[in-house]
Amino acid sequence: MKINTAEFVISNQDVSKCPKNRIPEYAFIGRSNVGKSSLINMLADHKNLAKTSGRPGKTQLINHFLINKEWYLVDLPGYGYARVSKSNKKKFQKFITNYFEQREQLVSAFVLVDIRHEPQPIDMEFMEYLGVNGIPFSIIFTKADKLKPNAIDRNVEVYKNILLESIWEEIPPYFITSSSHKTGRDEVLNYIQSINEN
Ligand code: GTP
Ligand code: MG
Numbered sequence: 537m538k539i540n541t542a543e544f545v546i547s548n549q550d551v552s553k554c555p556k557n558r559i560p561e562y563a564f565i566g567r568s569n570v571g572k573s574s575l576i577n578m579l580a581d582h583k584n585l586a587k588t589s590g591r592p593g594k595t596q597l598i599n600h601f602l603i604n605k606e607w608y609l610v611d612l613p614g615y616g617y618a619r620v621s622k623s624n625k626k627k628f629q630k631f632i633t634n635y636f637e638q639r640e641q642l643v644s645a646f647v648l649v650d651i652r653h654e655p656q657p658i659d660m661e662f663m664e665y666l667g668v669n670g671i672p673f674s675i676i677f678t679k680a681d682k683l684k685p686n687a688i689d690r691n692v693e694v695y696k697n698i699l700l701e702s703i704w705e706e707i708p709p710y711f712i713t714s715s716s717h718k719t720g721r722d723e724v725l726n727y728i729q730s731i732n733e734n
Contacts, residue, residue, distance in 0.1 A: 537725040540604050542580035547597040551635045555600055560732055561608035561641045564676075565632075566648030567658065568592035568614030571678040574715035575648065576601065576609050579724060586611045593617045598635055607732055608641075616658045636671055643731055644672045646724075651677040651691055651712065655698045664703060674709040676724065681714040688712060 545555055564572040573586035573595055585601055587594055592614060599611040612632060636642070645666055649659050666673045675695075680688055696707050709727065713720030 537604075537729040539579070539581050539725075541602070542582045542585055542604075542609075543602045544585060545600040545602050545608070547599045549597055549631050551598070551631070551638045554598060554635075554639060554641075555602075555608070558641060559607055560643040561600070561610050561639070562728055563610040563612055563635070563639075563642055563645045564648060565612050565645055565662065566614060566676075566678075567650070567656070568594075568617035570614065570648045570650050571715055572614065572648050573611050575646075575676065575678065575713060576611050578713075578715040578718055578721060580609065598631070607728070610642075615662065616656075633665075636666070637669060642671065644674065646676045647673050648676045648678050649695070651680050651688060652682055654691075655695055660698075660702060663699075663708075667703065674711065674727070676720075677710065677712045679714060680712050680719050681717045 546553070548554065564576060566572055569592035573588040576586040577583055577588065580601060580603060586599060595611055595613045597613070601609045601611065603609055612635070615629070615632070636645070647659065647663055647666070649655070663673065677688075677692065677695075683691065692710070692712065699707055711720045711724050711727070713724065
Protein backbone atom coordinates (compact mmCIF):
# COMPACT_ATOMS: atom_id res chain seq x y z
CA MET A 537 0.00 0.00 0.00
CA LYS A 538 1.27 3.46 -0.86
CA ILE A 539 0.98 6.10 1.86
CA ASN A 540 0.01 9.39 0.22
CA THR A 541 -1.07 11.41 3.23
CA ALA A 542 -0.57 11.05 6.99
CA GLU A 543 -2.06 13.70 9.26
CA PHE A 544 -2.36 14.16 12.98
CA VAL A 545 -6.04 14.63 13.89
CA ILE A 546 -6.59 14.73 17.65
CA SER A 547 -5.21 13.65 21.04
CA ASN A 548 -7.40 13.03 24.02
CA GLN A 549 -8.08 10.96 27.09
CA ASP A 550 -11.73 10.34 26.43
CA VAL A 551 -13.05 7.82 23.94
CA SER A 552 -16.20 9.89 23.42
CA LYS A 553 -14.01 12.69 22.01
CA CYS A 554 -12.32 10.49 19.42
CA PRO A 555 -13.18 11.23 15.75
CA LYS A 556 -16.82 10.59 14.95
CA ASN A 557 -16.47 9.46 11.34
CA ARG A 558 -16.96 5.79 10.76
CA ILE A 559 -13.76 4.77 9.10
CA PRO A 560 -11.63 1.82 10.20
CA GLU A 561 -8.91 2.25 12.77
CA TYR A 562 -5.98 0.20 14.05
CA ALA A 563 -4.59 0.70 17.55
CA PHE A 564 -1.04 0.09 18.72
CA ILE A 565 -0.56 -1.06 22.29
CA GLY A 566 2.20 -2.65 24.36
CA ARG A 567 4.70 -1.92 27.09
CA SER A 568 6.09 1.57 27.41
CA ASN A 569 9.16 2.00 25.22
CA VAL A 570 8.44 -1.07 23.07
CA GLY A 571 8.34 1.14 19.97
CA LYS A 572 4.67 1.88 19.25
CA SER A 573 5.12 5.50 18.20
CA SER A 574 8.25 4.68 16.19
CA LEU A 575 6.36 1.96 14.34
CA ILE A 576 3.54 4.36 13.48
CA ASN A 577 6.09 6.79 12.04
CA MET A 578 7.73 3.99 10.09
CA LEU A 579 4.40 2.78 8.66
CA ALA A 580 3.29 6.32 7.81
CA ASP A 581 6.73 7.12 6.35
CA HIS A 582 6.80 10.25 8.44
CA LYS A 583 9.63 10.86 10.89
CA ASN A 584 7.89 12.98 13.50
CA LEU A 585 4.21 12.19 13.15
CA ALA A 586 4.01 10.42 16.53
CA LYS A 587 6.29 11.61 19.31
CA THR A 588 8.94 9.12 20.38
CA SER A 589 11.46 9.07 23.20
CA GLY A 590 14.22 6.95 24.63
CA ARG A 591 12.50 7.28 27.99
CA PRO A 592 9.34 5.23 28.67
CA GLY A 593 6.05 7.01 29.23
CA LYS A 594 6.25 9.43 26.29
CA THR A 595 2.81 8.83 24.79
CA GLN A 596 0.15 9.79 27.34
CA LEU A 597 -3.01 10.17 25.25
CA ILE A 598 -5.07 8.47 22.56
CA ASN A 599 -3.69 9.88 19.29
CA HIS A 600 -5.47 9.59 15.97
CA PHE A 601 -3.53 9.83 12.72
CA LEU A 602 -5.48 9.85 9.47
CA ILE A 603 -3.83 7.85 6.69
CA ASN A 604 -4.68 8.40 3.01
CA LYS A 605 -7.87 10.07 4.30
CA GLU A 606 -9.28 6.56 4.61
CA TRP A 607 -8.28 4.99 7.93
CA TYR A 608 -6.65 5.78 11.25
CA LEU A 609 -3.53 4.63 12.98
CA VAL A 610 -4.04 5.09 16.73
CA ASP A 611 -1.07 5.58 19.04
CA LEU A 612 -1.72 4.77 22.69
CA PRO A 613 0.19 5.11 25.96
CA GLY A 614 2.19 2.09 26.99
CA TYR A 615 1.43 -0.14 29.94
CA GLY A 616 3.81 -1.48 32.54
CA TYR A 617 5.71 1.72 33.19
CA ALA A 618 6.85 1.38 36.80
CA ARG A 619 7.37 5.07 37.54
CA VAL A 620 3.74 6.13 37.22
CA SER A 621 1.94 6.50 40.58
CA LYS A 622 -0.66 3.89 41.48
CA SER A 623 -3.67 6.17 41.18
CA ASN A 624 -2.37 7.51 37.89
CA LYS A 625 -1.93 3.98 36.64
CA LYS A 626 -5.55 3.18 37.48
CA LYS A 627 -6.82 6.28 35.71
CA PHE A 628 -4.64 5.44 32.74
CA GLN A 629 -5.89 1.90 32.58
CA LYS A 630 -9.48 3.06 32.72
CA PHE A 631 -9.30 5.33 29.70
CA ILE A 632 -7.42 2.73 27.73
CA THR A 633 -9.90 -0.02 28.58
CA ASN A 634 -12.76 2.40 27.78
CA TYR A 635 -11.16 2.90 24.39
CA PHE A 636 -10.89 -0.83 23.69
CA GLU A 637 -14.34 -1.66 25.01
CA GLN A 638 -16.27 1.25 23.49
CA ARG A 639 -14.60 2.22 20.26
CA GLU A 640 -16.74 0.68 17.54
CA GLN A 641 -14.43 1.88 14.75
CA LEU A 642 -11.56 -0.22 16.12
CA VAL A 643 -11.03 -3.00 13.58
CA SER A 644 -7.98 -4.61 15.06
CA ALA A 645 -5.29 -4.03 17.67
CA PHE A 646 -1.59 -4.62 17.27
CA VAL A 647 0.12 -5.78 20.45
CA LEU A 648 3.78 -4.86 20.26
CA VAL A 649 6.40 -6.96 22.04
CA ASP A 650 10.16 -6.55 22.05
CA ILE A 651 11.67 -9.40 20.01
CA ARG A 652 14.53 -9.69 22.52
CA HIS A 653 12.36 -10.65 25.47
CA GLU A 654 10.51 -13.79 26.46
CA PRO A 655 6.75 -13.42 26.83
CA GLN A 656 6.02 -11.12 29.78
CA PRO A 657 3.01 -11.71 32.06
CA ILE A 658 1.69 -8.18 31.41
CA ASP A 659 1.59 -8.81 27.64
CA MET A 660 0.00 -12.22 28.03
CA GLU A 661 -2.63 -10.66 30.32
CA PHE A 662 -3.35 -7.91 27.83
CA MET A 663 -3.79 -10.37 24.96
CA GLU A 664 -6.11 -12.40 27.15
CA TYR A 665 -8.09 -9.23 27.94
CA LEU A 666 -8.46 -8.55 24.20
CA GLY A 667 -9.55 -12.14 23.63
CA VAL A 668 -12.14 -12.03 26.42
CA ASN A 669 -13.54 -8.81 24.94
CA GLY A 670 -13.64 -10.20 21.40
CA ILE A 671 -11.17 -7.65 20.04
CA PRO A 672 -9.11 -9.06 17.15
CA PHE A 673 -5.38 -8.52 17.45
CA SER A 674 -2.06 -9.33 15.85
CA ILE A 675 1.37 -9.41 17.42
CA ILE A 676 4.15 -7.15 16.23
CA PHE A 677 7.66 -8.10 17.29
CA THR A 678 9.69 -4.88 17.47
CA LYS A 679 13.38 -3.95 17.35
CA ALA A 680 14.36 -6.90 15.14
CA ASP A 681 17.54 -4.99 14.21
CA LYS A 682 18.83 -5.81 17.69
CA LEU A 683 19.06 -9.57 17.01
CA LYS A 684 20.63 -11.85 14.44
CA PRO A 685 18.23 -13.80 12.20
CA ASN A 686 18.68 -17.11 14.03
CA ALA A 687 17.98 -15.47 17.38
CA ILE A 688 14.86 -13.87 15.90
CA ASP A 689 13.61 -17.28 14.74
CA ARG A 690 14.39 -18.83 18.11
CA ASN A 691 12.59 -16.11 20.07
CA VAL A 692 9.53 -16.20 17.84
CA GLU A 693 9.33 -19.99 18.31
CA VAL A 694 9.52 -19.56 22.10
CA TYR A 695 6.79 -16.96 21.93
CA LYS A 696 4.52 -19.15 19.83
CA ASN A 697 5.01 -22.14 22.11
CA ILE A 698 4.21 -20.17 25.23
CA LEU A 699 1.07 -18.75 23.61
CA LEU A 700 -0.08 -22.26 22.68
CA GLU A 701 0.61 -23.48 26.21
CA SER A 702 -1.62 -20.70 27.58
CA ILE A 703 -5.22 -20.05 26.55
CA TRP A 704 -4.60 -19.73 22.82
CA GLU A 705 -5.41 -22.52 20.41
CA GLU A 706 -4.04 -20.65 17.43
CA ILE A 707 -1.25 -18.17 16.93
CA PRO A 708 -2.62 -14.77 15.90
CA PRO A 709 -1.12 -13.14 12.80
CA TYR A 710 2.33 -11.83 13.66
CA PHE A 711 4.92 -9.54 12.11
CA ILE A 712 8.63 -9.09 12.64
CA THR A 713 9.57 -5.42 12.43
CA SER A 714 12.31 -2.90 12.90
CA SER A 715 11.36 0.75 12.73
CA SER A 716 14.95 1.84 12.29
CA HIS A 717 15.49 -0.55 9.35
CA LYS A 718 11.91 -0.36 7.98
CA THR A 719 11.62 -4.12 8.30
CA GLY A 720 8.10 -5.54 8.06
CA ARG A 721 6.57 -2.34 6.72
CA ASP A 722 5.02 -3.85 3.59
CA GLU A 723 3.74 -6.86 5.51
CA VAL A 724 1.90 -4.78 8.12
CA LEU A 725 0.53 -2.30 5.55
CA ASN A 726 -0.63 -5.08 3.23
CA TYR A 727 -2.34 -6.77 6.16
CA ILE A 728 -4.18 -3.54 7.01
CA GLN A 729 -5.10 -3.07 3.36
CA SER A 730 -6.48 -6.59 3.12
CA ILE A 731 -8.76 -5.91 6.11
CA ASN A 732 -9.81 -2.50 4.77
CA GLU A 733 -10.82 -4.06 1.46
CA ASN A 734 -13.05 -6.67 3.06
P1 GTP B 1 5.76 5.03 25.09
O1 GTP B 1 5.06 6.07 24.27
O2 GTP B 1 6.59 5.61 26.16
O3 GTP B 1 4.84 3.98 25.58
O4 GTP B 1 6.85 4.30 24.14
P2 GTP B 1 6.68 3.72 22.65
O5 GTP B 1 6.25 2.30 22.72
O6 GTP B 1 5.85 4.64 21.82
O7 GTP B 1 8.20 3.73 22.15
P3 GTP B 1 8.92 4.77 21.16
O8 GTP B 1 8.45 4.59 19.77
O9 GTP B 1 8.87 6.13 21.76
O10 GTP B 1 10.41 4.18 21.19
C1 GTP B 1 11.10 3.97 22.41
C2 GTP B 1 12.58 3.85 22.13
O11 GTP B 1 12.85 2.68 21.36
C3 GTP B 1 13.15 5.01 21.33
O12 GTP B 1 14.45 5.30 21.83
C4 GTP B 1 13.24 4.47 19.93
O13 GTP B 1 14.24 5.08 19.14
C5 GTP B 1 13.57 3.02 20.19
N1 GTP B 1 13.09 2.16 19.09
C6 GTP B 1 11.83 2.07 18.62
N2 GTP B 1 11.74 1.20 17.60
C7 GTP B 1 12.99 0.72 17.41
C8 GTP B 1 13.55 -0.22 16.49
O14 GTP B 1 12.91 -0.81 15.63
N3 GTP B 1 14.89 -0.48 16.63
C9 GTP B 1 15.65 0.12 17.58
N4 GTP B 1 16.94 -0.22 17.62
N5 GTP B 1 15.16 1.02 18.45
C10 GTP B 1 13.84 1.32 18.36
MG1 MG C 1 4.70 6.25 22.32
